[in-house]
Amino acid sequence: MPAVLLNLMLLLALVSAPIDSYNQGNKLYARKDYAGAATAYEQTLKAGPNALANYNLGNALFKSGKVGQAILHYRRAYYLDPRDGDVHTNLAFARNYRVDKMLTVAGPLARVLDEAFHVLSRREAAMGAAVAFMLGALSLAAWVVRRWAALAAAAIAFGALALFCYATERAWSGEINARPAVVTTPEVNARSGPSEEFNQILLLHDGTEVRIREARGDYLLVQVPGGSGGWIKKDAVERVY
Numbered sequence: 001m002p003a004v005l006l007n008l009m010l011l012l013a014l015v016s017a018p019i020d021s022y023n024q025g026n027k028l029y030a031r032k033d034y035a036g037a038a039t040a041y042e043q044t045l046k047a048g049p050n051a052l053a054n055y056n057l058g059n060a061l062f063k064s065g066k067v068g069q070a071i072l073h074y075r076r077a078y079y080l081d082p083r084d085g086d087v088h089t090n091l092a093f094a095r096n097y098r099v100d101k102m103l104t105v106a107g108p109l110a111r112v113l114d115e116a117f118h119v120l121s122r123r124e125a126a127m128g129a130a131v132a133f134m135l136g137a138l139s140l141a142a143w144v145v146r147r148w149a150a151l152a153a154a155a156i157a158f159g160a161l162a163l164f165c166y167a168t169e170r171a172w173s174g175e176i177n178a179r180p181a182v183v184t185t186p187e188v189n190a191r192s193g194p195s196e197e198f199n200q201i202l203l204l205h206d207g208t209e210v211r212i213r214e215a216r217g218d219y220l221l222v223q224v225p226g227g228s229g230g231w232i233k234k235d236a237v238e239r240v241y
């Protein structure tokens with residue numbers, strides 16, 4: 001019996017630890033101790049992904065002047081909860097605050113499609129596709145037996161929903177496979193090759209969002225929106241996913 005109680009107490013401690021550190025982060029943030037709040041939220045995230053903790057960590061980092069790290073955690077919060085309006089607002093604000101601005105602007109149709117296929121999180125899309133496909137298959141099987149119009153309509157609707165969820169999951173997968181990253185140092189030289197012997201071709205600043213194309217030694221070949229890029233040191237950026 002004592003062993004059972006001890007195990008139960010340990011389990012309760014593991015469960016309550018992230019909650020305690022999150023609440024501590026909120027208290028420190030309210031006191032304007034942004035560095036302390038960031039540390040507490042980081043401790044919370046050690047227990048696993050959490051959209052709210054990532055969002056609050058982004059706020060604390062932005063208040064601390066760490067624009068790149070703030071964008072990084074806002075994007076992680078967006079991945080977990082893409083419908084959160086506060087995440088959208090603060091991510092857009094942080095992006096406007098950085099030195100390097102977007103080199104290309106997506107067209108209206110591209111923006112609409114991007115928003116449509118990011119309404120659901122990747123986890124929600126995967127689960128939704130599986131459930132909708134199963135319900136669609138059941139409706140179709142029932143229609144074969146009963147030939148009711150309502151069952152045919154249900155099969156079509158569930159099939160369309162399954163396709164939408166599947167496309168959404170694929171959109172997230174494509175984004176993750178593109179290996180997005182954020183520059184998290186004040187500035188970094190992008191060179192024409194993977195060493196300091198090569199010429200500097202671009203200067204990137206804190207908060208610039210890039211895609212990692214190749215890794216070689218201590219360097220990464222990154223690409224910025226618009227197609228340009230170069231080789232930068234690994235410790236200058238952090239992967240979003």
